[in-house]
Amino acid sequence: MKLKMEMLSEIYAIFKRWNTKLTRQPILIFFSLIQPLVWFLLFTQAFSAIGGIPTFKLLTGTSSYITFFTAAVIIQTIASSALGAGLGLVNDLDSGFMDKMRVAPINKTSILFGKLFSDAITTVLQVIIILLIGLALGVHIASGILGTLIILFISAAFGFAWSGISLFVALTTKSSQTTLSVGLLTTFPLLFLSAAVMPLGLLPSWVQQVAKVNPFTYIAQAFQSLIINGFVWQKIEYALISIIIIGIITLGASILVFRKKIS
Amino acid sequence: MNVRVVNRFSNGLELKTQLEQPIHPEIKANASSSEVKSLNLGFRSETPAADDIVIVEDLRKTYGRNIVAVDGVSFRVHKGEVFGFLGPNGAGKSTTIKILTTLLEKSSGKATIDGLDVDADQAQVRRIIGYSSQDVGVDDDLTARENLLLQCEFHHIPKDKAKKKVEELLETVRLIEAADRRLKTFSGGMRKRLDLASSLVSDPKILFLDEPTTGLDPQSRQDVWEYVTQLNRKGMTIFLTTQYMEEADRLATRLCIVDQGKIVAEGTPNELKAQVGADTITIRFKASDLSSCEKAKVLLSKLQGIEAVGQCGTGLAVENGLTLMTKNGAAIITQVVRVLDGAGISVEQLNLSVPTLDEVFLKLTGKTLNVVERKEAIRPNTRRGR
Numbered sequence: 001m002k003l004k005m006e007m008l009s010e011i012y013a014i015f016k017r018w019n020t021k022l023t024r025q026p027i028l029i030f031f032s033l034i035q036p037l038v039w040f041l042l043f044t045q046a047f048s049a050i051g052g053i054p055t056f057k058l059l060t061g062t063s064s065y066i067t068f069f070t071a072a073v074i075i076q077t078i079a080s081s082a083l084g085a086g087l088g089l090v091n092d093l094d095s096g097f098m099d100k101m102r103v104a105p106i107n108k109t110s111i112l113f114g115k116l117f118s119d120a121i122t123t124v125l126q127v128i129i130i131l132l133i134g135l136a137l138g139v140h141i142a143s144g145i146l147g148t149l150i151i152l153f154i155s156a157a158f159g160f161a162w163s164g165i166s167l168f169v170a171l172t173t174k175s176s177q178t179t180l181s182v183g184l185l186t187t188f189p190l191l192f193l194s195a196a197v198m199p200l201g202l203l204p205s206w207v208q209q210v211a212k213v214n215p216f217t218y219i220a221q222a223f224q225s226l227i228i229n230g231f232v233w234q235k236i237e238y239a240l241i242s243i244i245i246i247g248i249i250t251l252g253a254s255i256l257v258f259r260k261k262i263s
Numbered sequence: 264m265n266v267r268v269v270n271r272f273s274n275g276l277e278l279k280t281q282l283e284q285p286i287h288p289e290i291k292a293n294a295s296s297s298e299v300k301s302l303n304l305g306f307r308s309e310t311p312a313a314d315d316i317v318i319v320e321d322l323r324k325t326y327g328r329n330i331v332a333v334d335g336v337s338f339r340v341h342k343g344e345v346f347g348f349l350g351p352n353g354a355g356k357s358t359t360i361k362i363l364t365t366l367l368e369k370s371s372g373k374a375t376i377d378g379l380d381v382d383a384d385q386a387q388v389r390r391i392i393g394y395s396s397q398d399v400g401v402d403d404d405l406t407a408r409e410n411l412l413l414q415c416e417f418h419h420i421p422k423d424k425a426k427k428k429v430e431e432l433l434e435t436v437r438l439i440e441a442a443d444r445r446l447k448t449f450s451g452g453m454r455k456r457l458d459l460a461s462s463l464v465s466d467p468k469i470l471f472l473d474e475p476t477t478g479l480d481p482q483s484r485q486d487v488w489e490y491v492t493q494l495n496r497k498g499m500t501i502f503l504t505t506q507y508m509e510e511a512d513r514l515a516t517r518l519c520i521v522d523q524g525k526i527v528a529e530g531t532p533n534e535l536k537a538q539v540g541a542d543t544i545t546i547r548f549k550a551s552d553l554s555s556c557e558k559a560k561v562l563l564s565k566l567q568g569i570e571a572v573g574q575c576g577t578g579l580a581v582e583n584g585l586t587l588m589t590k591n592g593a594a595i596i597t598q599v600v601r602v603l604d605g606a607g608i609s610v611e612q613l614n615l616s617v618p619t620l621d622e623v624f625l626k627l628t629g630k631t632l633n634v635v636e637r638k639e640a641i642r643p644n645t646r647r648g649r
Contacts, residue, residue, distance in 0.1 A: 006419055013416035021404040024445070096398030100461065103364050104417035105389040 010106045011236050021121065031106075032081065032122070038132045039073045040066070040137065050198070059199040061228045068132045071223035072196040074151070075216055076187065078159045083117050085181035086166025090176040108258050114130020114169060116160050122160040124152050138165075139227065145228040148222065150236065157243045158219050164250025171257045196220035215242040305577040315339040316469055316500050317346075317363065322372035324358050325560050332358040334524035335372070340469070340502055344616050346424045347515030348504040348607060349620065355396065356504035360473045363502065364394045386484040390418075393467035399458045401446055407433065408442040408456050411464060413500045416551055423537060425464075436490065437529055452483025459490060470494065472503040495609040497596035536618045538626070541570055542592025544599060547584040547612040555608045556585055563587060568595050592617060 022028065044066040050056055053066035060068050089112075092098040101111055131141070131148065141148055165186065170179045191197060193207055194216035200208055211217045222239035225232040317340035324333040324592060338446050340346040348356045361367040362374055365385045374381045379388045411432060415425035434441045436456040446454060455475070475491070476484040491514055497503055505511050509516050514531045520528040520535065528535055537557040548555045556575035563585070564572050573586035589595045592615045603610055 009416065009419065011412060017402065017405070017413055020409065021402070024404045039502070084610070094398075095403070096396045096400035097402055099366055099396050099398075100398075100400035101391065102366055103389055103394040103419060104414070104415050104465075105386060105419070 005214065007107050007110050011114045011117065014101075014111060015117045018115055018118035019121065021082055022118070032077075032126060033129055035080065036073050036077045036126065037133060039076060040069075040130075043072070044137070050098055053202070055201065059225065061200045064138070066095060066134070066137055067139045067228060068199070068224060069197070069219045070130065070139050070227055072191065073130050073134075074127050074160075075196050075219055076191060077130060078123055078155055079162060079191070080183070081123050081126065082159055082162040082179065083164035083166050083187075084122075085115055086168075086170030086183070087176050089091060089170045090179055093170075093174055108237060109255055111158040111211055112130065112254060112258065116163055119163060120156040120160055124156050127152055127155045141227050142230045143192035143226045147231065149165060151223055151226055152238070154222055154239055154243070157240070157247075161243045161247030161250060164247065164252075164254050167254040167255060168190040168250060171254060190216045192215055194220055195224075206242055215246055218242040266419050270614060273444065281507040288289075304367070308443070314341050316342045316377055319359075319363075319477040319500065322359065322362065322374055323370045324355075324362060324367065331524050334374070336519075336521070336524070336526050338519055338526065340500065341517075342500050343495075343498055344516040345491065345501045345503065345514050345519035347511040348521055349506070349508060349515075350504075350512040351506055351517050353523075354521045355505075356521060357473055359500070359521075360394075360471050360504055362569045364392055365389055366394075373639075374537035382464075390465070391468040393462035394468040395458050395462040395470070395472050395475060397477060399446045399454045401454055401458050401461060403446045406443045406445050407449075407453075409437050409455060410446070411461055414461040414464045415561070417437050420464065432463060436460045436495075450483075450487060452479055452617055455479060455483060455487060456490070459487065463494075467499075469502060471500060474504055474506065476505070476507065476553070484510075486508055505548065508624065512620050520620075520627060522624075522628045528623065532620060534622045535620060537590060538623060541588040541590055542595075543616045544587040544589065544592055544596055545584050545614040546599070546603075547614075549609065549611055552609075558606065560585055562598060562606055566595065566598055566602065568598075572595060613637070 017177075046068070048065050051063045051068070056065075056068075057063040062068060089098075092101070102108070130137075131151070135141075141151075143150070166179055166183050169182045170176075173179065192256075193210045194209055194214045195203070196216055196219075200211060200217070203211060218238040219242060222235045225235040315336075319339070319367075320337045321335050321339070322333055323331070323335055325331050329478075336355070336359065338346075338491075345545070348359065350356050358367065362369045363376065365379055365381055365388050368382055376388050377391055378387065381388055401529060402413070405413065408429060411429040412425060416429060420428065422608070432440070433442050436459060438453060438457060438460070441449070441453065446457070449457070459472075476487050479487065488510070491501060491503070495514075501514075505514075515532060517529070517531050518535070519526045528538070530538075548559070553575060560572055560575055563569060563624065569587050569589050571588040575585055587599070596615050597611070600613070
């Protein structure tokens with residue numbers, strides 16, 4: 001029991017540290033907010049004609065591409081924020097701060113979770129801003145306030161689980177460059193080989209096959225259904241199952257590597 | 264009369280201290296009386312195990328099949344002493360300290376701290392040690408105070424107690440005025456001082472310092488030495504690694520000289536220096552005063568503790584001088600003065616030159632210690648943990 005309390009206070013201390021660090025880097029905040037805006041404007045302007053395709057409306061339930069694309073912006077933002085977890089870790093390894101934490105009597109899992117919880121807060125704030133920009137651009141969220149809260153929850157959980165990839169790469173390579181490239185290389189193909197940018201039915205058949213095993217598809221479909229259709233519980237269920245599977249694999253592997261590498 | 268104390272450095276530099284006053288026992292050169300006293304205390308076989316806070320036996324660390332970073336070292340650190348590990352880059356110093364601080368797992372051998380095994384009892388070991396690494400482990404985005412409070416949280420120190428402790432530490436390392444500034448504006452010396460403070464928040468039983476002054480400017484180095492001495496005086500046991508023989512000489516009660524993963528010598532700085540040879544006292548007389556020299560030679564030959572007396576006029580470094588060899592120059596020199604004074608012999612200059620740890624190292628390994636500052640060159644090495 002005492003151990004659990006200690007672990008909570010450790011996670012909280014590390015969570016606070018990362019939050020403070022973030023507020024001291026206003027430029028970082030600025031860019032993390034400007035990025036989704038750029039995505040919104042670029043893609044919705046370039047691809048707005050897609051909304052006019054008759055089958056698009058049939059498949060998605062909306063003829064507004066921007067409404068459909070909101071999910072993709074959220075996913076892209078979460079994935080690029082998830083990169084930060086690994087980069088932060090590499091920084092600590094390089095500066096010697098990690099060694100300081102490791103010789104202190106704290107649980108190694110706390111070091112990872114403190115960072116992940118701090119990232120989750122950032123993710124939620126980013127998604128709120130994306131949704132506000134969406135509203136300003138005419139996106140209507142069909143599932144209302146409750147649906148919005150579910151979107152925020154799925155976002156935070158997905159960010160948490162997806163961070164595991166960058167944590168794993170960071171811990172095994174100890175290189176920020178590798179962490180960055182692996183992150184970018186996984187994010188973009190996965191995004192475009194999923195139902196996030198284009199409804200499944202409009203994708204070529206081989207891409208459809210890939211998209212069906214791509215976790216981004218299930219997260220995107222949950223967001224899309226909440227924004228366009230309202231509550232389709234099965235989609236939310238699928239999203240949560242994907243998150244749990246990813247989380248167990250990536251975070252499990254990271255924790256194992258972290259403990260082994262260092263103990 | 265003019266008394267000079269000369270430290271011989273193998274790189275040819277001489278550090279000279281001119282003393283105008285007649286010498287007293289207290290100013291007998293660098294080799295202070297405490298070091299002389301410790302001569303007979305240094306042998307570990309004489310010390311009961313209860314006084315050993317660190318016990319290391321046949322410790323080994325290998326990477327893969329071929330790389331041996333630590334090759335079977337054994338030593339003990341007594342409670343209350345400053346124990347030094349002196350050696351060049353790649354000698355296995357950092358690896359040893361990382362094993363002792365639970366950062367690395369040993370390959371084989373025994374290593375305990377206060378009776379706790381560094382691998383099996385990791386969690387408990389971490390509660391009783393402090394560690395200051397070579398890369399200064401502080402967070403640049405936070406202020407000095409925030410850094411220390413964070414370390415307190417890592418050590419589960421209750422808030423009110425932590426606040427008091429942090430003020431106290433900021434005071435000690437003279438950072439109270441800069442306490443609320445972010446570290447981005449801090450100098451290297453300030454960061455190191457904060458780092459030292461942060462390794463002390465939990466009042467550790469033993470403090471591990473990995474090359475505490477590598478890359479620091481001379482003033483900051485003095486500061487760090489000052490804190491280490493202060494801490495030790497208050498009873499803190501300190502284990503430190505260094506590649507500077509001057510640092511080992513100044514701080515360590517006892518030390519190991521390490522090279523290529525092995526301990527090549529162990530003892531007090533004085534014991535080690537005694538291995539390479541004698542202290543040298545040279546006396547210079549007024550020009551062409553050969554009779555004084557001869558008279559002095561006869562008188563001084565009778566002094567106990569003098570091992571050899573040179574010929575007049577053929578002194579090592581002095582024209583018309585006399586050279587004496589002794590095991591304990593610092594103690595002998597007062598007697599020399601007394602004898603000369605008593606006989607009414609006037610002396611122009613008196614030199615005491617003591618062997619340095621650098622010479623010890625040279626003798627034992629055939630290499631000189633690298634005294635050149637090369638912080639960047641060292642870093643990649645330590646990151647691999649060697």
